[in-house]
Amino acid sequence: MANREPKPTINDVARLAGVSKKTVSRVINNSPLLNDATRDKVTAVIRDLGYVPNPQARALALRRNFLIGLIHDNPNAQMVLSVQEGMLDAMKGTEFALVVRPVDRKSPQLFDDIRHFIEQQRLYGIYVLPPVSENDEVARLCAELGCRYVRMGSARLDDEEHLVESNDREAVREAVDKLIRDGHTRIGHVAGPDGFRSAREREAGLREALLAHGLSLPDELRASGNYTFESGYAAAKQVLSQNPRPSAIFAANDEMAAAVLHAALEQGLEVPRQLSILGFDDTPIGAHIWPPLSTVRWPIRAMARSAAFKLIQPDRAAEHKSFFRSELVERASTAPFKG
Amino acid sequence: MANREPKPTINDVARLAGVSKKTVSRVINNSPLLNDATRDKVTAVIRDLGYVPNPQARALALRRNFLIGLIHDNPNAQMVLSVQEGMLDAMKGTEFALVVRPVDRKSPQLFDDIRHFIEQQRLYGIYVLPPVSENDEVARLCAELGCRYVRMGSARLDDEEHLVESNDREAVREAVDKLIRDGHTRIGHVAGPDGFRSAREREAGLREALLAHGLSLPDELRASGNYTFESGYAAAKQVLSQNPRPSAIFAANDEMAAAVLHAALEQGLEVPRQLSILGFDDTPIGAHIWPPLSTVRWPIRAMARSAAFKLIQPDRAAEHKSFFRSELVERASTAPFKG
DNA sequence: TCGTTTATGGTAACCGGTGTCAATAAGTCT
DNA sequence: AGACTTATTGACACCGGTTACCATAAACGA
Numbered sequence: 001m002a003n004r005e006p007k008p009t010i011n012d013v014a015r016l017a018g019v020s021k022k023t024v025s026r027v028i029n030n031s032p033l034l035n036d037a038t039r040d041k042v043t044a045v046i047r048d049l050g051y052v053p054n055p056q057a058r059a060l061a062l063r064r065n066f067l068i069g070l071i072h073d074n075p076n077a078q079m080v081l082s083v084q085e086g087m088l089d090a091m092k093g094t095e096f097a098l099v100v101r102p103v104d105r106k107s108p109q110l111f112d113d114i115r116h117f118i119e120q121q122r123l124y125g126i127y128v129l130p131p132v133s134e135n136d137e138v139a140r141l142c143a144e145l146g147c148r149y150v151r152m153g154s155a156r157l158d159d160e161e162h163l164v165e166s167n168d169r170e171a172v173r174e175a176v177d178k179l180i181r182d183g184h185t186r187i188g189h190v191a192g193p194d195g196f197r198s199a200r201e202r203e204a205g206l207r208e209a210l211l212a213h214g215l216s217l218p219d220e221l222r223a224s225g226n227y228t229f230e231s232g233y234a235a236a237k238q239v240l241s242q243n244p245r246p247s248a249i250f251a252a253n254d255e256m257a258a259a260v261l262h263a264a265l266e267q268g269l270e271v272p273r274q275l276s277i278l279g280f281d282d283t284p285i286g287a288h289i290w291p292p293l294s295t296v297r298w299p300i301r302a303m304a305r306s307a308a309f310k311l312i313q314p315d316r317a318a319e320h321k322s323f324f325r326s327e328l329v330e331r332a333s334t335a336p337f338k339g
Numbered sequence: 340m341a342n343r344e345p346k347p348t349i350n351d352v353a354r355l356a357g358v359s360k361k362t363v364s365r366v367i368n369n370s371p372l373l374n375d376a377t378r379d380k381v382t383a384v385i386r387d388l389g390y391v392p393n394p395q396a397r398a399l400a401l402r403r404n405f406l407i408g409l410i411h412d413n414p415n416a417q418m419v420l421s422v423q424e425g426m427l428d429a430m431k432g433t434e435f436a437l438v439v440r441p442v443d444r445k446s447p448q449l450f451d452d453i454r455h456f457i458e459q460q461r462l463y464g465i466y467v468l469p470p471v472s473e474n475d476e477v478a479r480l481c482a483e484l485g486c487r488y489v490r491m492g493s494a495r496l497d498d499e500e501h502l503v504e505s506n507d508r509e510a511v512r513e514a515v516d517k518l519i520r521d522g523h524t525r526i527g528h529v530a531g532p533d534g535f536r537s538a539r540e541r542e543a544g545l546r547e548a549l550l551a552h553g554l555s556l557p558d559e560l561r562a563s564g565n566y567t568f569e570s571g572y573a574a575a576k577q578v579l580s581q582n583p584r585p586s587a588i589f590a591a592n593d594e595m596a597a598a599v600l601h602a603a604l605e606q607g608l609e610v611p612r613q614l615s616i617l618g619f620d621d622t623p624i625g626a627h628i629w630p631p632l633s634t635v636r637w638p639i640r641a642m643a644r645s646a647a648f649k650l651i652q653p654d655r656a657a658e659h660k661s662f663f664r665s666e667l668v669e670r671a672s673t674a675p676f677k678g
Numbered sequence: 679t680c681g682t683t684t685a686t687g688g689t690a691a692c693c694g695g696t697g698t699c700a701a702t703a704a705g706t707c708t
Numbered sequence: 709a710g711a712c713t714t715a716t717t718g719a720c721a722c723c724g725g726t727t728a729c730c731a732t733a734a735a736c737g738a
Contacts, residue, residue, distance in 0.1 A: 007458075009724055020688050025726065035686065052458045056404055057724035059395040060693050067436075077420040077623070084439060097406075097460050099436045100423060119346075119391045121436050229627045258627050265629040284416070288568045288597050289628055290604040348694055359718045364696065374716060396694035399723050683736070693726080699719090706713070 008049040017045040028053055055095065059122075066096045068311055069117060069126035071138075073105040075228045076255060078283040079300055083129060083152075086304025096312050099123065105132050111141055118147045125149060125311035127304065133157065134197045148314055150307040154198040160322040161310065164303040168198060168280075171296045171326035172205025172250070173212075175278060178328065179248050180213045183337035184276060188221035188239040188246035190232055190256050199224070202252045202280055221246050225256050232256025236263035240275075247337045248276035254286040257293055261333065272335035282329055291332035299324045347388040356384040367392055394434065398461075405435045407650055408456060408465035410477075412444040414567045415594060417622040418639055422468060422491075425643025435651050438462065444471050450480055457486045464488060464650035466643065472496065473536045487653055489646040493537040499661040500649065503642040507537060507619075510635045510665035511544025511589070512551075514617060517667065518587050519552045522676035523615060527560035527578040527585035529571055529595050538563070541591045541619055560585050564595050571595025575602035579614075586676045587615035593625040596632055600672065611674035621668055630671035638663045 010028075014021045019042060026034050027042040045051075059065035070087065074080050087098055101117050103110060110132075118126065118141075125148035128138055133151035139158055142149035151157045154168040179187060189206055192199025203217075210216055223238045225231030232251060236259050239249060251257035257279030264275050271277060271291055279286050279295035286293035303324050310317040349367075353360045358381060365373050366381040384390075398404035409426065413419050426437055440456045442449060449471075457465065457480075464487035467477055472490035478497055481488035490496045493507040518526060528545055531538025542556075549555055562577045564570030571590060575598050578588060590596035596618030603614050610616060610630055618625050618634035625632035642663050649656040 011724075021725080022689085022727090023687060026687090028725090033686070038686080054399070054724055055460055056395045056398040057693090058726080060393070060399055060695085061724080061726035063693070063726095065395055067438075078416045081416040081419055085441060088439075088441065095459060097438045098440075099406075099438055100427075101437075102424060102427065120434060121394055229623060255627075262627060262629045284568060285624055285627065288594075288601060288624065290601045350694075360695080361697090361718060361720095362716090365717090368696090372716065377716080393694055396723090397696080399725085400694080400696035402696095402723065679738100681736100681738090683734100685734075686732085688731075689729085691726100691728085693724105696721105696723080698721085701718080702716085704713100704715080707711085708709105 007054075008051045010051075010053065013042065013045050013049060013051050016049070017042045065122050065124055066094075067099050067121055067123050068096050068308065069121070069123045070098060070100045070129070071103055071114060071117070071126055071132055072100075072129040073103050073132050074129050075226070076253065076281070076283065078285065079281065080129070082300045083127070083304040086301035087127060087308040089301075090305045090308035091312065094312060096124070103132060105135075111137065114138060114141060115145065118142070118145050123147055125314070127307045127311065128152065130154065130198050131193070131196045148311055150310050152303060152307065154201045157197075161314075161317045164307045164310075164322055164324065166298055166303065166324040166326045168201040168296075168298070168326055169205040169208070171328065172202050172280070173209045175294075175296055175328040176206050176209035176250060177212065179250075179276065179278065179334065180209060180215065182276075182335070183339070184248040185215055185337075186221070186244065186246045186248075187215075187217070188242075188249040189217055189223075190235045190239060190249060190251040190260055191222060191224035192252035192256075193226040194224060196227075199252055202250075206250050225252075225259075227253050227255060229255050229259045229262075232259030233263055236260040240264060240267060240269075245275070247274075248278065248334070250278045250280075252280055254279040254281040254283045254293060254295055257295065257333075258285050258289050261289055261291075261293070272333050273338075276334040276337070278334055287331070294331045294334040295329050296326050297329045298326045346393075347390045349390075349392065352381065352384050352388060352390050355388070356381045404461050404463055405433075406438050406460055406462050407435050407647065408460070408462045409437060409439045409468070410442055410453060410456070410465055410471055411439075411468040412442050412471050413468050414565070415592065415620070415622065417624065418620065419468070421639045422466070422643040425640035426466060426647040428640075429644045429647035430651065433651060435463070442471060444474075450476065453477060453480060454484065457481070457484050462486055464653075466646045466650065467491065469493065469537050470532070470535045487650055489649050491642060491646065493540045496536075500653075500656045503646045503649075503661055503663065505637055505642065505663045505665045507540045507635070507637070507665055508544040508547070510667065511541050511619070512548045514633075514635055514667040515545050515548035515589060516551065518589075518615065518617065518673065519548060519554065521615075521674070522678070523587040524554060524676075525560070525583065525585045525587075526554075526556070527581075527588040528556055528562075529574045529578060529588060529590040529599055530561060530563035531591035531595075532565040533563060535566075538591055541589075545589055564591075564598075566592050566594060568594050568598045568601075571598030572602055575599040579603060579606060579608075584614070586613075587617065587673070589617045589619075591619055593618040593620040593622045593632060593634055596634065596672075597624050597628050600628055600630075600632070611672050612677075615673040615676070617673055626670070633670045633673040634668050635665050636668045637665045 013024045153165045223235035225235040279293045282295045282297035286295045306320045309320040352363045492504045562574035564574040618632045621634045621636035625634045645659045648659040
């Protein structure tokens with residue numbers, strides 16, 4: 001284990017530089033009222049000693065800390081990791097650190113868990129991902145605890161200071177509109193879980209597009225999953241067992257779209273010749289399966305970056321973007337319908 | 340934003356309970372030398388006030404903190420997230436929190452980044468994932484900084500206190516042995532990146548199995564990627580373009596195995612009839628593509644759990660498992676070779 | 679020349695916990 | 709009964725930073 005030599009403190013720096021603690025503190029905090037010579041002297045000592053201010057002590061004195069939390073209960077690993085990357089991108093070079101905490105949104109202790117997470121580490125702010133973010137109680141809890149928060153959503157959840165959101169509904173409407181113009185009239189849907197706003201928005205986009213062309217979503221061509229591959233697989237089997245089969249299926253996320261593809265290939269269907277599949281998310285899995293998935297790209301990383309900025313610069317929260325555009329990415333899993 | 344009412348401190352509790360700070364501190368820390376009546380009285384006040392000790396103050400006084408770091412530079416999202424889950428599983432109910440930090444292993448600033456990460460937050464311990472974990476300098480740096488560490492690896496990296504590892508080589512040897520017994524004699528390899536110990540181990544397992552049957556790995560049937568889908572795709576195209584084609588390909592991870600499948604299907608090959616594919620990791624992508632991938636399962640989550648235990652209970656580090664067994668998961672991407 | 683302003687740096691208290699050690703009360707032993 | 713333990717609690721300094729406020733010296737104006 002070796003040398004546990006105590007790290008140099010502000011006192012060591014002060015002593016060696018022949019100045020007071022306060023002066024060192026001024027140097028650390030870039031105070032303007034300081035003689036250049038003094039500043040250089042202190043800076044030199046800091047460098048020589050390899051001094052790094054103790055963040056715990058700073059946090060104590062400043063009555064705030066530098067931890068940003070990420071709360072999620074999301075079956076989509078790639079999405080969560082993209083979020084982490086986006087947040088860290090914004091936090092790079094600052095003294096903030098990212099603390100993660102998956103929760104169970106169905107647990108009766110959800111709120112206790114979140115409260116505990118925030119209070120225990122005295123978090124400075126948290127970013128909440130869907131579906132947890134769709135729960136208004138969570139926002140209330142944060143406000144009550146005096147913890148800054150930003151929610152990620154697919155529809156209006158809160159005011160701009162506290163959200164980053166994307167236009168799922170419109171994007172889906174446009175993507176489905178294209179399918180219809182390509183000749184598809186019988187379109188199935190593997191929906192997201194009931195009660196998820198993102199699921200409702202995406203389904204609404206689908207229905208709006210259908211309606212605009214005088215079409216509709218037959219009940220038997222709709223089944224819902226919970227955004228996991230397995231649930232999507234079950235839903236896909238159900239929808240594909242209908243007669244006549246749909247010529248296209250829109251799945252509420254890529255994971256479930258991959259499951260639709262899986263089920264279709266398993267039944268010997270040719271994709272996209274016999275079945276077009278449209279996903280949502282643009283996660284790597286979509287690009288990696290064969291045929292590669294047409295999907296709606298959601299700027300998750302950029303949203304996370306913006307969210308982190310809002311959290312660490314609360315006074316300038318409004319300057320950072322809140323509304324993001326999702327857009328269609330066409331790949332090989334969709335094709336015009338040839339009756 | 341609402342009420343930023345200051346949180347109750349130990350002094351508030353002491354005053355209301357009519358005891359000294361120190362006594363409250365004793366209650367918080369479950370000191371045995373305390374009168375039951377006093378303890379109850381203080382506990383009641385703590386509950387009424389909703390008092391939660393300030394971790395920053397505690398960290399300062401104890402000259403240690405409760406943050407465990409996770410360092411990775413891993414293209415595999417699912418793996419990283421499984422690791423996070425495993426670690427948090429071990430940390431559940433403790434006062435520890437998990438701080439994440441992706442790094443760039445190729446950056447000349449890698450060591451500065453890691454040093455900065457550890458020093459800035461004064462981390463209590465860190466868990467380092469491959470391939471960063473394969474760098475002995477990282478271990479040295481941790482020791483120098485007085486930061487506990489555990490490295491994840493596929494071969495001996497350090498002593499038991501500082502590692503969790505799996506038997507990749509053996510597991511691959513057994514899996515490939517099965518392929519050979521199933522009639523495959525011309526087996527290709529999409530290897531991991533040069534310089535990765537995990538890549539070397541997995542390739543070594545393959546070669547050992549081949550050698551045991553008097554076979555070998557022809558140079559033209561080997562290409563390497565860097566564990567990403569894209570790199571695997573390029574490597575797969577190269578290997579599949581050889582004549583005669585291999586009847587089976589072992590890819591060093593699932594992501595690249597998915598790419599091999601992708602490339603094979605794209606060329607109109609039937610899997611597994613014309614080509615068997617074996618992966619490594621057992622990530623969801625492997626189970627979700629069609630046909631589902633035969634692969635070697637690596638107990639990533641259990642390893643992470645054990646690593647976290649070693650970190651948060653350093654005195655009992657040796658009690659927690661260091662060696663884990665990987666094993667073959669047979670699915671539909673492999674089949675006996677029918678000349 | 680002296681008072682006044684403007685830089686600059688020091689002192690002390692505090693943030694919210696912890697350790698050390700001494701003080702008090704109660705019980706035990708001879 | 710008096711001395712000696714033991715159990716329980718508190719006083720106080722300290723962790724490593726911060727802010728509030730004061731002190732000193734140099735520069736300036738009259």
